[in-house]
Amino acid sequence: MFARRIVVVGTGYVGLTTGACLASLGHRVLCSDVDTTKVAALARGDVHILEDGLHDLVQEGIAAGRLGFTGDSADAVADADVVFLCVPTPMGSGGAADLAAVESVTREVRDRLPHGCVLVTKSTVPVGTAARVAGLVRRPDVAIVSNPEFLREGSAVHDFLNPDRIVVGSDSQNAAERVAALYSRLGAPTILTDAASAEMVKYAANCFLATKLSYVNAIAELCERLGADITDVTEGMGYDRRIGQSFLQPGPGWGGSCLPKDTHALMQVAEAVAFDFPLLGATISSNTRQRERMVVKVADACGRNGSLAGVRLGVLGLAFKAGTDDLRDSPALAVTRMLAERGAELTAYDPGLRGDEPGLADVVTVVDDPYQAAKGAAGLVLLTEWPEFRTLDWAAMASTMNGPVVVDTRNHLDPDALRRVGVSWHGVGRTPQEALCSAAAA
Structure with missing residues (x-):
């Protein structure tokens, strides 16, 4: 498996688990977050989340030189093959998902994404968000992929490394296959579809x-x-x-x-x-x-x-x-x-x-x-x-x-x-x- 340079934006349950687990699969991962205090703690291997196995996985990734942390998302993505958006999408007005964080990060990084990079929405987002992100990026050389997570709190690490399935959606078949390949070592059934x-x-x-x-x-x-x-x-x-x-x-x-x-x-x-x-x-x-x-x-x-x-x-x-x-x-x-x-x-x-x-x-x-x-x-x-x-x-x-x-x-x-x-x-x-x-x- 070819190791990728991955950036994960957001270090909550989904982001930190995604980053640590992808690093354990051999990829080079840099996680970014706006909370600089959290970033400093994670860089020391101090995990702020109660999640079985996550603390050890973070420390192992840091020790192996495959996992790092930063507070600057724009700089982080400049050398990335794949960028995962793992930011909060809380319930907003009337029950709709609030995509403010997704849109804010997209605007922040869009001009720094390297040619041929893949931008992945990992957070749970409404149908049509990938198209919305593509409209914000406005770069035909950057593919947008939807790769939803199916992690249960308390067993997120286990679920990531032992998935029932991997779902990847994109209008670009090549981009979908590149994202699916990140998980190839897991041997899980993979569904390639549209976003x-x-x-x-x-x-x-x-x-x-x-x-x-x-x-x-x-x-x-x-x-x-x-x-x-x-x-x-x-x-x-x-x-x-x-x-x-x-x-x-x-x-x-x-x-x-x-x-x-x-x-x-x-x-x-x-x-x-x-x-x-x-x-x-x-x-x-x-x-x-x-x-x-x-x-x-x-x-x-x-x-x-x-x-x-x-x-x-x-x-x-x-x-x-x-x-x-x-x-x-x-x-x-x-x-x-x-x-x-x-x-x-x-x-x-x-x-x-x-x-x-x-x-x-x-x-x-x-x-x-x-x-x-x-x-x-x-x-x-x-x-x-x-x-x-x-x-x-x-x-x-x-x-x-x-x-x-x-x-x-x-x-x-x-x-x-x-x-x-x-x-x-x-x-x-x-x-x-x-x-x-x-x-x-x-």
């Missing part, structure tokens, strides 16, 4: 996953009303190869940096071409309702006649998923905020957080010990599926609580184990497990 189709693949995939999760959450509620067990139901569904076992776990709603903004962005794209998309609209509204339903579940299990005013609650998990420190559109944090709005007094523990993250102090007191979160609580609410929560000393947890009740919004814990130590367990889509009277008395 619009590649852009659509990412939205279609993420919105399908969001729909699948909303569907499972709705089935879980129906199970509660009918006396069925969602765990057995999803097991029975998952063995059907047409459905598969992934994304069948009920929870407090879906969130994070991708699904919320991508579902809203696709709704905006559909509206722009006068396409009514009620299925996706129902997916979004069902997710909002699921978060509200979790609050009601907590109030019923731990409140005073359904009221949470003045009720002391412990919260286990605030990040949007285990293995990350990401609070962006976290359903755990959203539910916590709603509990606070109903008057609950909240103390939380999350092994991925420091406790000084912006905005947390206004909602919840963050502690560095799960047993401290349980102390004096009328109940515990598990909102993020950290594995270590399964191995807590639940007898000790229960002994410090005023009310040994756990609302497990992820069905993460063993209800029988909790029941044996006197804890009443309330899950999602399952029959509540009440504590044994003898255990509670003890």
Whole structure:
């Protein structure tokens, strides 16, 4: 494989993972970012993101001389074969993707791109963005390629190096093949298509996953009303190869940096071409309702006649998923905020957080010990599926609580184990497990 000179603009989850992984494949990679403090830290090998394996990969790339960092994107691209745009595309006005960063960087680098360079949009962008970027670049000698990422936070390095597929789209077959060749060592199925189709693949995939999760959450509620067990139901569904076992776990709603903004962005794209998309609209509204339903579940299990005013609650998990420190559109944090709005007094523990993250102090007191979160609580609410929560000393947890009740919004814990130590367990889509009277008395 011929090693390429690659520049990655942006060092967030996608950019830093992309840069470090491409360097590990033998390419020479220079990552740029406007945050000079972050650049200086990364140049020392200090990774600012909680992502399994990323710290080691960055340090290995630096030590091998294949990975570097800079704060000047324009200078960085002057010697590049391929430039990846990995900048934020947050939800903007009305739910549409905000492309300000993509457009700003494109204008900044367009005149410095060498002849024959390929400019790649890696960030999730609406259909038509590649054409929009081409209009900004206005250089027929520079090809524009769409190469969407399919990385899950918490396992981004693994996903990059073990992809289900590589999707590359461009009006230039040669440019598409050059970008696809960067991943040749991975041996993954590769789809070469036009730019619009590649852009659509990412939205279609993420919105399908969001729909699948909303569907499972709705089935879980129906199970509660009918006396069925969602765990057995999803097991029975998952063995059907047409459905598969992934994304069948009920929870407090879906969130994070991708699904919320991508579902809203696709709704905006559909509206722009006068396409009514009620299925996706129902997916979004069902997710909002699921978060509200979790609050009601907590109030019923731990409140005073359904009221949470003045009720002391412990919260286990605030990040949007285990293995990350990401609070962006976290359903755990959203539910916590709603509990606070109903008057609950909240103390939380999350092994991925420091406790000084912006905005947390206004909602919840963050502690560095799960047993401290349980102390004096009328109940515990598990909102993020950290594995270590399964191995807590639940007898000790229960002994410090005023009310040994756990609302497990992820069905993460063993209800029988909790029941044996006197804890009443309330899950999602399952029959509540009440504590044994003898255990509670003890």
